[in-house]
Amino acid sequence: MLVFEAKVGRKGMSKNPQEQKMQSLVSLCRRRAFIFQSSEIYGGLNGCWDYGPLGVELKRNIKELWWKDTVLSRTDVEGVDCSILMNSKVWEASGHVQSFTDPMVDCLQCRGRFRADHIVNNQCPTCGSKNKFTEVRHFNLMFKTHVGALEDSSSVAYLRPETCQGIFANFDNIVNTCRVKVPFGIAQIGKAFRNEINPRNFTFRSREFEQMEMEFFCNPSEAPKWFQYWKDERYDWYLKYGIKKERLHLREHAKDELAHYAAGCADIEYDFPFGCAELEGIANRTDYDLKRHSEFSKKDLSYFDQGLNQRYFPYVIEPSAGADRATLAFLVDAYEEEAERTVLRFHPRIAPIKAAVFPLVNKDGMPETAEQIFNTLKKRWNTFYDDKGAVGRRYRRQDEAGTPFCITVDGETSKDQAVTIRHRDSMAQDRIAMDKVVEYLAKYLEA
Ligand code: GAP
Numbered sequence: 001m002l003v004f005e006a007k008v009g010r011k012g013m014s015k016n017p018q019e020q021k022m023q024s025l026v027s028l029c030r031r032r033a034f035i036f037q038s039s040e041i042y043g044g045l046n047g048c049w050d051y052g053p054l055g056v057e058l059k060r061n062i063k064e065l066w067w068k069d070t071v072l073s074r075t076d077v078e079g080v081d082c083s084i085l086m087n088s089k090v091w092e093a094s095g096h097v098q099s100f101t102d103p104m105v106d107c108l109q110c111r112g113r114f115r116a117d118h119i120v121n122n123q124c125p126t127c128g129s130k131n132k133f134t135e136v137r138h139f140n141l142m143f144k145t146h147v148g149a150l151e152d153s154s155s156v157a158y159l160r161p162e163t164c165q166g167i168f169a170n171f172d173n174i175v176n177t178c179r180v181k182v183p184f185g186i187a188q189i190g191k192a193f194r195n196e197i198n199p200r201n202f203t204f205r206s207r208e209f210e211q212m213e214m215e216f217f218c219n220p221s222e223a224p225k226w227f228q229y230w231k232d233e234r235y236d237w238y239l240k241y242g243i244k245k246e247r248l249h250l251r252e253h254a255k256d257e258l259a260h261y262a263a264g265c266a267d268i269e270y271d272f273p274f275g276c277a278e279l280e281g282i283a284n285r286t287d288y289d290l291k292r293h294s295e296f297s298k299k300d301l302s303y304f305d306q307g308l309n310q311r312y313f314p315y316v317i318e319p320s321a322g323a324d325r326a327t328l329a330f331l332v333d334a335y336e337e338e339a340e341r342t343v344l345r346f347h348p349r350i351a352p353i354k355a356a357v358f359p360l361v362n363k364d365g366m367p368e369t370a371e372q373i374f375n376t377l378k379k380r381w382n383t384f385y386d387d388k389g390a391v392g393r394r395y396r397r398q399d400e401a402g403t404p405f406c407i408t409v410d411g412e413t414s415k416d417q418a419v420t421i422r423h424r425d426s427m428a429q430d431r432i433a434m435d436k437v438v439e440y441l442a443k444y445l446e447a
Contacts, residue, residue: 018273018274019273019274021273021332021335021337022201022202022272022273022274022332024335024337024342025273025331025332025335026202028335028342028400029055029202029331032054032400032401033052033053033054033055034051034052034054034055034058034331034352035049035050035051035052035055035202035203036049036050036051036052037049037050038050046199046207047196047199047205047206047207047208048206048207048208049202049203049206049208049324053352054352054353054401055327055352057352057353057382058327058330058331058346058350058351058352058402059210059323059324059327061349061350061351061352062241062323062326062327062330062350063189063210063212063323065241065349065350066189066212066237066321066323066326067079067187067189067212069237070185070187070212070214071187074185076180076183076184076185077184077185077186077187077214077216078174078178078180078184078185078186078187079186079187079188080166080167080170080174080186080187080188081188081189081190082163082166082167082169082170082188082190083166084159084160084190084191084193085145085147085157085158085159085160086157086158086160086165086166086169087157088156088157088158089296089297090165090169090293091142091158091161091165092296093292093293093295093296093297094165094168094289094292095261095292096140096142096158096161097140097142097158100140100141100142100161101138101139101140101141102115102116102117102138102139102141102196102197103115103116103117103136103137103138103139104116104136104137104138104139104197105119105133105134105135105136105137106133106134107124107126107127107129107132107133108129108132108133108134109124109127109129109132110124110126110127110129112124112125112126112127113197113198114197114198115197115198116133116136118198119133139195139197140195141161141194141195141196142158142159142161142193142194142195143158143159143193143194143195144156144157144158145157145158145159159192159193160191160192160193161192161193161194162192162211162213162320163188163189163190163191163192163211163213164188164211164213164215164289164318164320165289166188166190167186167187167188167213167215168215168289168290168293168301169293170186171186171217171290171293171301172299172301174186175303181306181307182217182218182219182303182305182314183216183217183218183219183222183226183314184216184217185214185215185216185217186214186215186217187212187213187214187215188211188212188213188214189210189211189212189213189323190210190211191208191209191210191211192208192209192210192211193207193208193209194207194209195207201272201274201277202328203324203325203327203328204272204274204277204324204325204328206324209322209323209324209325210322210323210324211320211321211322211323212320212321212322212323212326213318213319213320213321214318214319214320215285215289215316215317215318216230216316216317216318216319217303217314217315217316218314218315218316218317219305219308219312219314219315220286220287220312220313220314220315222315223263223284223286223315223317224264224284226317227264227282227284227317229317230282230317230319231250231266231282233319234268234280234282234319234321235248235250235268238268238270238279238326238329241330241347241349241350242330242333242334242345242346242347242350243270243329243330243333244333246271247270247271247333248268248269248270248271248279249268249269249270249271249276250266250267250268250269251266251267251269252264252265252266253265253266253267259283261285261286261288261289262283262284262285262286262288263284263286263315264283264284265281265282265283265284266281266282267279267280267281267282268280268281268282268321270329270332270333272328272329272332273332278325279321279322279325279326279329280319280320280321280322280325280326281318281319281320282317282318282319282320283317283318283320284315284316284317284318285315285316285317285318286315286316287312287313287314287315287316288316289316290302290313290314290316291313294313301313330346330350331344334346334350334402340396341395341396341399341400342399342400343399343400343402343424343425344399344400344401344402345402345424345425346402346404348404348405348444348445349445351402351403351404352382352401352402353382353383353384353398353401353402353403354377354381354382354383354403354404354405354441354445355377355381355383355384355403355404355405355406355407355441356383356384356385356386356394356398356403356405356406356407357370357373357374357377357383357384357385357386357406357407357409358370358386358387358391358394358406358407358408358409359387359408359409360391360408360409360410360411361411362387365414366409366410366411366413366414367387369409369413369414369434370385370387370409371385373407373409373419373434373437376437376438377407377437377438377441380438381441381445384398384401384403386398391408394406395422398424399424402424403424404423404424404425404444404445405421405422405423405424405441405444406421406422406424407419407420407421407422407437408420408422413434416431417433417434417435418431418432418433418434419431419432419434419437420432421437421440421441
């Protein structure tokens with residue numbers, strides 16, 4: 001079975017508190033059906049993960065909030081959903097066929113294979129031997145396949161390593177069909193695949209993952225303004241849904257770190273237990289992509305700006321986020337071990353289950369009343385019904401799942417037509433009239 005591997009966690013080394021925290025979170029994710037290994041019954045597949053009932057709700061909430069804030073609530077961004085397999089010329093034009101590579105070395109002692117830039121002090125991360133590596137080779141990260149029955153060079157296709165190329169390939173379609181005017185954006189959420197040399201740190205570096213990308217097309221003279229705008233917007237987005245500010249950093253790339261096509265780039269980084277690492281990149285990709293696709297497809301992808309009476313290739317500002325990395329960051333950020341309980345303090349909009357309903361005992365019509373409340377809430381939010389065991393244990397189970405509200409139907413309910421709503425974080429309890437419960441919860445869940 002594959003296990004979580006911390007960045008510096010060699011076999012036999014004792015774990016530091018951060019590694020322990022990560023290990024506990026990984027085991028909670030498994031125990032409470034957030035995240036499982038892919039094909040676990042066969043020993044797993046390195047770099048691939050399955051989301052269970054709680055995990056799928058958590059990740060969907062994150063993707064839906066991104067979509068709502070990036071597409072639906074704006075008038076200048078359109079959405080698309082492009083195919084994963086594309087004409088292989090796309091990846092020639094984008095530069096991926098030639099240069100989407102990582103430097104790779106093998107350890108001559110234990111035969112382990114590593115990214116050369118992840119080796120510290122020339123020491124093998126697995127067996128610890130020093131200076132025993134092969135020469136650096138370059139390894140293309142794209143998964144290659146063939147489309148159709150013939151397996152020759154004419155049928156080669158790649159699983160997309162980023163979603164944005166589908167957006168560039170559809171730029172003209174959107175301009176010609178959607179009455180958009182520069183500045184405007186095109187957004188997409190979808191799977192991407194990279195044959196990472198060392199998938200690690202739980203879902204952080206996977207071989208199959210989801211991206212949430214938006215390409216914002218603007219007049220070249222306005223690119224610096226929009227670059228700043230999207231850096232601010234995206235940084236604030238994580239704070240809005242509860243990520244702690246002291247753990248979230250915006251790091252501007254130095255000139256020598258920039259991709260050859262980029263005029264600027266900044267990473268939003270998060271302090272994971274295994275180190276500070278990239279959650280999202282915001283790049284000024286200039287006019288590189290539209291020009292390259294024009295050149296390779298022989299279709300003119302320049303844009304005629306009617307206001308300026310001018311034709312030009314728009315510049316692109318790209319906020320590119322990972323849905324799985326964001327999910328992991330929200331999990332890490334929410335995770336707390338207290339003396340009496342383990343709790344996931346998710347923002348109510350992110351939480352996979354919004355409310356749990358408990359009848360206190362099995363008498364006085366309590367289950368019927370509880371079921372009535374449950375059925376009403378279930379129509380609107382993901383709600384859980386639990387009538388098993390001591391109420392304290394029921395609370396603990398919901399705390400571990402990150403459920404922000406537990407509603408108990410007790411002996412008084414039949415007399416005062418009210419229930420108790422317990423808040424996960426403060427554990428404070430409010431007595432609320434039964435017919436006001438939906439309104440009460442909506443204040444938190446839909447605000
Ligand atoms: N279109 C630009 C682009 O793809 P990137 O920095 O390579 O840029 C963007 O990827 C985001 O995709 C990253 O910030 C990260 O959140 C996510 N991502 C990239 N590789 C990943 C991997 N192997 N596993 C999980 N997420 C990944």
